[in-house]
Amino acid sequence: MKITAIETLVCHARMRNWIFVKILTDQDGLWGWGEATLEWHTRAVCGAIEDVAQLLIGEDPTRIEHLWQMMYRQHFWHGNGIIRATAISGIDLALWDIVGKIHGVPVHKLFGGPVRDYIRTYCHLGGGKMEDFYETSTADAKRFADLARQAVEDGYTAMKTMAVPETMPLEGLRPINYAEACVLAMREAVGDDIDLMVDCHARPSPRMGVLFAKALEPYRLYWFEEPCWPESVDGIAECQRAVTTPIATGERLIGQHAFRELLEKRACSVIQPDITHVGGLSEVRRVAAMAEAYRVAIAPHNPQGPVSTAASIEFGLATPSYIICETVTQDVPWRKDVVSEGFTVEPKGRIVRPGNRPGLGIEINEAEVKKHPFEQEILQRSFYADGSVGDW
Numbered sequence: 001m002k003i004t005a006i007e008t009l010v011c012h013a014r015m016r017n018w019i020f021v022k023i024l025t026d027q028d029g030l031w032g033w034g035e036a037t038l039e040w041h042t043r044a045v046c047g048a049i050e051d052v053a054q055l056l057i058g059e060d061p062t063r064i065e066h067l068w069q070m071m072y073r074q075h076f077w078h079g080n081g082i083i084r085a086t087a088i089s090g091i092d093l094a095l096w097d098i099v100g101k102i103h104g105v106p107v108h109k110l111f112g113g114p115v116r117d118y119i120r121t122y123c124h125l126g127g128g129k130m131e132d133f134y135e136t137s138t139a140d141a142k143r144f145a146d147l148a149r150q151a152v153e154d155g156y157t158a159m160k161t162m163a164v165p166e167t168m169p170l171e172g173l174r175p176i177n178y179a180e181a182c183v184l185a186m187r188e189a190v191g192d193d194i195d196l197m198v199d200c201h202a203r204p205s206p207r208m209g210v211l212f213a214k215a216l217e218p219y220r221l222y223w224f225e226e227p228c229w230p231e232s233v234d235g236i237a238e239c240q241r242a243v244t245t246p247i248a249t250g251e252r253l254i255g256q257h258a259f260r261e262l263l264e265k266r267a268c269s270v271i272q273p274d275i276t277h278v279g280g281l282s283e284v285r286r287v288a289a290m291a292e293a294y295r296v297a298i299a300p301h302n303p304q305g306p307v308s309t310a311a312s313i314e315f316g317l318a319t320p321s322y323i324i325c326e327t328v329t330q331d332v333p334w335r336k337d338v339v340s341e342g343f344t345v346e347p348k349g350r351i352v353r354p355g356n357r358p359g360l361g362i363e364i365n366e367a368e369v370k371k372h373p374f375e376q377e378i379l380q381r382s383f384y385a386d387g388s389v390g391d392w
């Protein structure tokens, strides 16, 4: 059996262009789907997939590990930058989809079988609608409470919010008071049985991250995410030691070496590898094995498209330390039109039950994808009040 072609299909979904990867084989009707979505870098990733594909055409798609090694190590440059790692990840997902289809089993059965009956999911405030999640002002605590209440009405038992505003390396009490007011409003709105997470988007400096974490500690967050830049693992570790709130991070890290440092420094309680960036299912399983040794929880970063979600679910079904999966449902109203999924989501609790379809259990509707061709993503840039550059 041979790989005959690797194609990319771009589907514009407002804030993101979903990049679907389709690997074709010389067997009629046998192909695999992957996803390599990387916001604001769509053209670069599609080009990288075209480059990496040269290594794979004519190769046996069932030798996933061998192909992964080729993609990561060959042509001198290792695949540890975000563009190439995303390309490798998308291809890796499609290879696992193919092998599952060959054996007639879901991917999680190739990984040793299910270790749980269902997967818990969480939503973004507003279900992933860009304006609600990213653009609700932290000065508007009531809006945070209303959206949190809505998420509970929609069946969720956990939700993530961006209650920490864009912040200069050092600021006074105003942003901290804003964040505290938002989290207090949400906690009062939904009670103690709902898990709340706050994502800092790595906006604060390490010290501001600690100040925010301390202020929010009384509200017992499920986790506090990316309290400072991912480049500053020591800063994240400092935050983890300063509060009892579990710190989560890792969505921008690539490969086992980056996660090794995070784990060795005991920098967090939750790792958030992104299966479409970290190096695919092959690499995230190595990362998960390391995390098991530290008893650190795993909750994949997954705000992209439907193939990323399917892969995140398959991974979770076979991974003991996996606790919850990020989901986005309200980013575009036609999300369900482009994909047919094998799993089922129970409205009460928003838990995912596995299906029996082989591979990743999905099929992409190419005619629907064609209705949403590439468009430049909406720019999301941040500048502080004095005009200097901030982190979005």
Ligand SMILES: [Mg+2]
Pocket (backbone or CB within 6 Å): 199, 201, 225, 226, 251
């Ligand atoms: Mg995040």
